[in-house]
């Protein structure tokens with residue numbers, strides 16, 4: 001059979017990993033697919049010293065690749081959303097299949113891209129877009145397709161998890177660890193995407209659509225990053241038996257779907273509490289299977305390239321299949337996506353860890369507990385600490401589950417007390433059993 005011809009656009013971290021795996025594992029890949037996969041052309045602004053591209057046709061204009069009649073599959077690895085969207089839509093218009101690692105593109109423009117791909121009978125594969133090397137898209141879309149998904153929760157940003165781990169285990173400074181994550185090729189071009197939770201929200205948006213058969217709704221995903229978590233929060237949480245992890249959580253309730261990304265206290269004994277460094281992991285609870293866990297490197301050239309190449313193999317295997325028999329882009333048939341509501345944050349119910357600074361004076365604690373109780377919030381535990389040479393002391397309160405709306409009202413009232421200094425730090429608590 002004649003080879004499948006691939007055009008790679010973007011030869012950075014992921015592009016180089018993809019190229020090198022295709023070269024290194026060519027023989028095995030041919031044995032798996034039944035035909036060879038060759039790199040027909042590369043579109044790149046500059047060469048990548050980690051790749052031997054001798055004898056490969058390299059163009060500086062990525063649209064040459066999208067318009068190259070020889071290319072069967074376009075591999076989009078330039079990142080960003082404006083040029084990438086134009087590139088992908090052009091390639092689809094030309095009847096090419098797409099493989100991409102670009103979660104921003106899929107989360108924000110996936111509905112449009114899938115519609116066009118469906119009309120043209122081409123595939124768009126994006127395993128590398130969520131949790132790098134972990135086959136979580138395939139797991140949800142195919143492996144767990146017999147289940148109603150109850151909830152999923154994951155550590156889905158490698159850079160953020162790497163920063164939190166290095167800070168809490170080695171006491172390193174935030175900026176220093178972020179710089180290392182950038183040098184290692186983990187971080188997004190704009191690292192605020194990692195640190196402020198936007199990248200995780202892109203990924204959660206994609207996972208939720210595949211889990212529940214709903215259109216991609218990035219704008220409705222609640223997004224909070226790791227930048228305001230302090231070493232003190234981590235140490236109080238540890239003292240109470242918890243780890244703080246940055247999680248993406250999607251849960252189906254009777255009222256609608258919860259879609260939220262935020263730092264979360266989870267029991268130190270929970271499996272996810274032990275996922276450290278650049279590692280990612282996603283727990284999925286299906287009604288038939290129960291809880292499952294997928295774990296592996298969430299970023300980096302070869303782990304991400306592993307997913308990109310697996311997608312290329314998948315597309316190569318089904319190139320000639322009748323498009324109506326392929327696995328749908330969002331796991332459910334395109335005309336079967338539902339308009340199930342995404343719940344506003346006010347409606348979410350969970351426990352809270354509150355860390356505040358108060359005047360060390362009689363009656364302050366009583367005022368705070370009174371406010372919590374008025375708002376229907378019951379306390380699970382309290383830590384109050386002396387601080388030498390200061391009458392401002394930390395107070396940490398853990399609450400039982402309560403609606404976010406009640407907690408907002410309570411926090412506003414607590415912050416208005418004259419004996420409470422500054423803002424109340426709130427971190428949500430989840431029981432992932």
Ligand SMILES: NC(=O)c1ccc[n+]([C@@H]2O[C@H](COP(=O)([O-])OP(=O)(O)OC[C@H]3O[C@@H](n4cnc5c(N)ncnc54)[C@H](O)[C@@H]3O)[C@@H](O)[C@H]2O)c1
Nearest residue numbers: 010011012013014044045077078079101102185299300304
């Ligand atoms: N780095 C990771 O670990 C990782 C993991 C999963 C997904 N991703 C995603 O993969 C994509 C690529 O990320 P990366 O880390 O490889 O980025 P990168 O910056 O290392 O590589 C991108 C490359 O594309 C090139 N490029 C950009 N625009 C171009 C254009 N118009 N024409 C030609 N070349 C162009 C850049 O010069 C660069 O070499 C992004 O969407 C990212 O979110 C990255």
Ligand SMILES: N[C@@H](CCO)C(=O)O
Nearest residue numbers: 157158159186187188
């Ligand atoms: N910047 C992303 C790359 C993988 O998607 C991360 O750190 O997880």
Ligand code: NA
Nearest residue numbers: 127130132134
């Ligand atoms: Na993946």
